[in-house]
Amino acid sequence: MNALRNSAAFFLSHPIARRQYLRTILRILSWQILSRLHSVITVRWIGGTKLTVSRGAKGATGNLYYGLHEFSPMAFTIHMLRPGDVFVDGGANIGTYTLLASAIAGAHTDAFEPDPGTIEHLAANIETNAISDRVTVHASALGDRIKRVSFTSGLDTMNFVSDRGDQTVQMTTLDSLSLSPALLKLDLEGGEQSAVAGAERTLRDPKLLAIICEDNAPEMAALLAEYGFERYGYDPFERRLSPEPRALPENGIFIRELQRVSARVSTADRTSVFGEPV
Structure with a gap:
């Protein structure tokens, strides 16, 4: 419960999520689906970069949700x-x-x-x-x-x-x-x-x-x-x-x-x- 509460608080306080509420939710849902289908995924990130992320890499997925975690x-x-x-x-x-x-x-x-x-x-x-x-x-x-x-x-x-x-x-x-x-x-x-x-x-x-x-x-x-x-x-x-x-x-x-x-x-x-x- 504390983890969920902390995640919700982070979501509501993040500057990108505040500007892109629905789009951020869609990015989170998309990753949850894709990461269950593929163990390693390479996605377009920011500034023309690509980020390769493995399923379970919690420290990196915030960047897929918010751009800059x-x-x-x-x-x-x-x-x-x-x-x-x-x-x-x-x-x-x-x-x-x-x-x-x-x-x-x-x-x-x-x-x-x-x-x-x-x-x-x-x-x-x-x-x-x-x-x-x-x-x-x-x-x-x-x-x-x-x-x-x-x-x-x-x-x-x-x-x-x-x-x-x-x-x-x-x-x-x-x-x-x-x-x-x-x-x-x-x-x-x-x-x-x-x-x-x-x-x-x-x-x-x-x-x-x-x-x-x-x-x-x-x-x-x-x-x-x-x-x-x-x-x-x-x-x-x-x-x-x-x-x-x-x-x-x-x-x-x-x-x-x-x-x-x-x-x-x-x-x-x-x-x-x-x-x-x-």
């Missing part, structure tokens, strides 16, 4: 990045953020995904969208040191580093790779603080303008503030950034160079999200 941070990714930028996709899963960054915005993505099965789906989406020259896949988790760690499997987007994990994967640190990203995304199911601990030099790099972080609780906000990052809300339709002192349900957006970032998002081309210019 995590509306503000996903739109921010498209608007913030430019060709020549580096985007670090920490916790890439099947590559939705990677496609936004590299197929639409034209940036180079370093995608980190430790689960072997998920990497296969990530690689398929990269190949389908012909962006292999703009994406480097790192088969590893991000953390505070370089070592082998136990990792869960079979939990879709919820896999995480755990002593009770049923597979062993490689962990690495951002600082060991010297990537100089303009935008960093950390969606690591509780591993964000560990990744930050292994990224001190990366976080001080002046090229890094913004961070999208699943953990946007006060403790993480205070930690990122030590590097000059403050939490902002983002309105993709208005291209407006505003100080956001509260932790929001979706991934938090933390910005260090507000003027530079505002200039970028305000001048980015619009992308059609199921017919809505964003």
